[in-house]
Amino acid sequence: MSDTSEKIVKLDGVEKNFGAVRALDGVDLQILSGECLGIVGHNGAGKSTLMNILAGTQSCSAGAVSFNSDSGGGSRGGSGSNVGERAHNVSEAHAQGIRCVFQELSLCPNLTVAENARILHPRIKGWRWRRQASDLILNKLDEVFPGHGIQADDPVGDLSIANRQMVEIARAFTVVDTPLRLVILDEPTSSLDAIIAQQLLRHVRRFVDAGGSCILISHLLEEILETSDRIIVMRDGRIVDDRTAGAFTRQSLVEAMGSVVKEKEQEQLGFASKRAVGDPLVSAHPPGQDSGIKLEAHKGEIVGLAGLSGHGQTEILVRVFLDKRKAKSDLALVAGDRQNDGVFPIWSIRQNIGIGSLRNLLKNGFLDLDAERKLADSWRERIAIRTPDMANNILSLSGGNQQKALFARAFGSSAKIILMDDPMRGVDIGTKQEVYEMIREEATAGRTFIWYTTEMDELNHCDHVYVFRDGTIAADLARDALTEQKVLQASFQGAV
Amino acid sequence: MIAWISSPRILRGLLPAFSLAVILVAIFYLQPRAMSYFGLNLLLNLALPIAFATLAQMCVITVNDLDLGIGAYVGFVVCVSATWLNDQPVIGVVVLAGCIAVYGALGALIHLRNLPSIVVTLGMSFFWLGLALLVLPTPGGKAPDWIRAIMTFKAPGVPMTIYASAAIALLVHIGLKRSAFGAVLRGAGGNPRSVERAGWSLLRIKVTMYALAGFFGVLSGISLIGLTTSADANIALRYTLLSIAGVILGGGEFVGGRISPIGAVLGAMTLTLAGSFLSFLRISPDWQIGAQGAILIIVLALRVVINRTEARRPR
Numbered sequence: 001m002s003d004t005s006e007k008i009v010k011l012d013g014v015e016k017n018f019g020a021v022r023a024l025d026g027v028d029l030q031i032l033s034g035e036c037l038g039i040v041g042h043n044g045a046g047k048s049t050l051m052n053i054l055a056g057t058q059s060c061s062a063g064a065v066s067f068n069s070d071s072g073g074g075s076r077g078g079s080g081s082n083v084g085e086r087a088h089n090v091s092e093a094h095a096q097g098i099r100c101v102f103q104e105l106s107l108c109p110n111l112t113v114a115e116n117a118r119i120l121h122p123r124i125k126g127w128r129w130r131r132q133a134s135d136l137i138l139n140k141l142d143e144v145f146p147g148h149g150i151q152a153d154d155p156v157g158d159l160s161i162a163n164r165q166m167v168e169i170a171r172a173f174t175v176v177d178t179p180l181r182l183v184i185l186d187e188p189t190s191s192l193d194a195i196i197a198q199q200l201l202r203h204v205r206r207f208v209d210a211g212g213s214c215i216l217i218s219h220l221l222e223e224i225l226e227t228s229d230r231i232i233v234m235r236d237g238r239i240v241d242d243r244t245a246g247a248f249t250r251q252s253l254v255e256a257m258g259s260v261v262k263e264k265e266q267e268q269l270g271f272a273s274k275r276a277v278g279d280p281l282v283s284a285h286p287p288g289q290d291s292g293i294k295l296e297a298h299k300g301e302i303v304g305l306a307g308l309s310g311h312g313q314t315e316i317l318v319r320v321f322l323d324k325r326k327a328k329s330d331l332a333l334v335a336g337d338r339q340n341d342g343v344f345p346i347w348s349i350r351q352n353i354g355i356g357s358l359r360n361l362l363k364n365g366f367l368d369l370d371a372e373r374k375l376a377d378s379w380r381e382r383i384a385i386r387t388p389d390m391a392n393n394i395l396s397l398s399g400g401n402q403q404k405a406l407f408a409r410a411f412g413s414s415a416k417i418i419l420m421d422d423p424m425r426g427v428d429i430g431t432k433q434e435v436y437e438m439i440r441e442e443a444t445a446g447r448t449f450i451w452y453t454t455e456m457d458e459l460n461h462c463d464h465v466y467v468f469r470d471g472t473i474a475a476d477l478a479r480d481a482l483t484e485q486k487v488l489q490a491s492f493q494g495a496v
Numbered sequence: 497m498i499a500w501i502s503s504p505r506i507l508r509g510l511l512p513a514f515s516l517a518v519i520l521v522a523i524f525y526l527q528p529r530a531m532s533y534f535g536l537n538l539l540l541n542l543a544l545p546i547a548f549a550t551l552a553q554m555c556v557i558t559v560n561d562l563d564l565g566i567g568a569y570v571g572f573v574v575c576v577s578a579t580w581l582n583d584q585p586v587i588g589v590v591v592l593a594g595c596i597a598v599y600g601a602l603g604a605l606i607h608l609r610n611l612p613s614i615v616v617t618l619g620m621s622f623f624w625l626g627l628a629l630l631v632l633p634t635p636g637g638k639a640p641d642w643i644r645a646i647m648t649f650k651a652p653g654v655p656m657t658i659y660a661s662a663a664i665a666l667l668v669h670i671g672l673k674r675s676a677f678g679a680v681l682r683g684a685g686g687n688p689r690s691v692e693r694a695g696w697s698l699l700r701i702k703v704t705m706y707a708l709a710g711f712f713g714v715l716s717g718i719s720l721i722g723l724t725t726s727a728d729a730n731i732a733l734r735y736t737l738l739s740i741a742g743v744i745l746g747g748g749e750f751v752g753g754r755i756s757p758i759g760a761v762l763g764a765m766t767l768t769l770a771g772s773f774l775s776f777l778r779i780s781p782d783w784q785i786g787a788q789g790a791i792l793i794i795v796l797a798l799r800v801v802i803n804r805t806e807a808r809r810p811r
Contacts, residue, residue: 057693091695106693108686110753115679120694129676158505 014063025237038228055100056093097181109157304462312471332415336422356409379408504806548716550742561613565621567736573717578637578727599710628729647722668757685753
């Protein structure tokens with residue numbers, strides 16, 4: 001970085017809470033012009049939240065975001081009180097020349113490529129706007145991805161995922177009037193093949209060398225190491241390491257991402273594999289992979305599925321669920337996405353629990369309401385659902401207690417196998433401890449758990465952990481062999 | 497040329513015109529006398545109000561909502577037009593402008609409170625119907641002369657309805673499908689978050705689209721009173737379902753901001769003609785609604801077939 005670089009954005013003690021969950025815990029960060037900043041961190045480390053705050057799509061709970069142009073010379077920033085008053089929002093981020101390519105595709109599928117370009121640029125108007133927008137986006141596509149083969153009047157919904165991603169990236173780099181200063185790329189290469197990804201990274205370097213800045217978030221560590229000037233490592237909503245890219249190696253990055261080693265020696269002492277006797281209860285390959293490591297679960301085992309989110313864990317849960325259901329096995333699923341897959345929002349807590357065991361609640365072919373009440377009340381005691389009355393609507397409960405009701409639904413049924421799809425999302429720590437306890441009890445009583453989790457700590461409760469990467473199982477670790485290092489290693493390995 | 501014509505995207509676009517042509521040819525075959533200025537005028541007489549109601553519905557569908565109150569609303573407009581607009585034009589105009597404002601406010605309410613549009617508009621349909629009955633408890637009233645004059649104007653060549661439909665379809669097409677702001681409006685149906693992240697106000701977009709719906713609803717009511725000369729609160733209740741059917745028949749989709757104004761107008765005309773067609777077939781009115789449904793199913797089935805061929809093609 002030369003002496004001429006100036007600060008573009010400065011974050012001072014930025015915090016962000018989602019209910020009880022603290023996504024960002026005091027982040028101080030400066031982004032200079034002419035640098036590419038790489039950000040790495042495990043799931044839930046706060047990377048995406050940080051990006052959303054920079055892009056103005058979320059506001060921070062505390063702290064300040066200030067821009068170079070706000071504080072005149074850029075050397076002042078200090079308390080941030082002079083700028084913190086003003087709400088940082090999307091329009092302001094745009095006016096400051098900040099653009100963001102979000103992780104999930106965010107183009108309008110019903111519009112053409114050119115129309116999508118126009119959405120980002122209110123300044124394109126008048127009779128010739130279509131021509132203007134087409135030229136703008138096509139020139140940029142030609143510049144970033146030579147030989148892309150995309151037409152300006154193609155509806156985005158008709159394009160392949162990779163092409164959509166390319167359009168979205170190119171769109172972020174287009175300039176109409178406000179100069180572009182910072183482009184944030186959140187997992188930009190996730191759906192691009194190696195050659196196109198290289199084209200993009202080369203463009204990022206060109207852009208940065210010309211004085212722009214870029215934030216690159218990626219799980220492919222090679223990409224980050226090659227492209228960035230500086231790398232920050234995030235963990236638990238904090239920046240834990242901040243060095244020039246040259247000072248990192250793959251190994252040291254992985255190490256920096258892991259949290260301090262837990263005192264789990266004594267837990268490991270008690271580990272006895274349950275695999276010595278009998279056949280596995282569950283045995284499945286991930287969809288799209290017919291050889292290699294199999295997912296197996298024996299009676300009474302807690303099996304963990306780890307890896308970065310979206311690498312095939314949910315898919316294998318669904319596969320196991322459908323296969324076992326076809327085979328008429330008794331199994332239950334605890335959903336992680338409560339609102340969409342979990343609760344019946346207009347039902348009472350009692351009904352929400354009873355639905356898991358309807359067959360056992362029948363009397364002469366009718367639902368035995370007394371039995372349902374007894375079932376629900378007994379679980380209210382056992383799992384401590386905090387409500388004055390189980391007849392209350394399920395939505396009257398806090399998120400954590402709703403999740404407890406979902407656990408009660410699964411535990412209260414006669415299911416022998418319980419699948420859990422990252423069930424602790426947004427659950428507070430106290431509830432978590434109670435549920436961990438229940439899971440261990442139930443496993444001892446002979447139930448089998450398959451538990452997809454994005455939280456490293458939860459893996460310590462598992463007898464066996466399978467680490468997923470790109471839809472396949474990258475590692476199979478028994479409890480006594482489990483370390484955070486190994487999980488991270490397996491999650492991030494084999495980048496192109 | 498052949499390849500261009502047979503590409504699914506074009507086929508899908510031509511389907512509404514094709515359906516209309518098939519119904520027209522069938523009618524001309526059954527009743528050759530319909531093939532005249534007078535015959536066409538009679539056949540398409542009621543197409544214009546339905547076309548306006550369909551466009552109103554389309555505006556709401558563009559932003560992924562559904563308006564179940566449009567029929568009752570058109571009925572209310574008809575009653576206002578036959579009374580106040582005729583007796584005290586100033587009050588009439590103010591009331592109609594107020595209707596459009598109420599529609600805009602509905603859009604704001606639905607967006608801000610995150611309410612399901614179906615529930616709100618269904619509730620509003622009773623509100624409009626009740627108001628219409630207050631304004632005009634028994635059928636009657638009189639259409640203002642100037643409206644009557646416009647609606648019965650004898651255009652050269654083909655009936656006025658055809659000119660008017662073509663003009664309005666083209667106008668809305670330019671506004672929604674070709675203009676720069678139209679892209680934003682449709683984008684709000686395709687991916688609201690993306691539009692919001694680009695710095696647009698979803699609230700303003702929703703209010704705009706609902707107010708537009710209210711505006712087309714007013715046009716629908718005014719054109720309807722010009723044809724019927726006297727009003728009735730229940731006159732347009734079936735427009736609710738007709739308008740939804742028209743949008744879908746015209747190539748629109750319930751979600752995702754995929755709409756076609758030209759297709760919607762063609763769809764409305766097809767539905768209008770379908771009624772006459774069934775009468776020519778001597779199908780009793782009891783069965784006509786069922787038969788209209790059958791026509792709808794056939795056209796939608798064709799669309800599914802086209803979409804399937806598209807899905808099968810390698811990209």
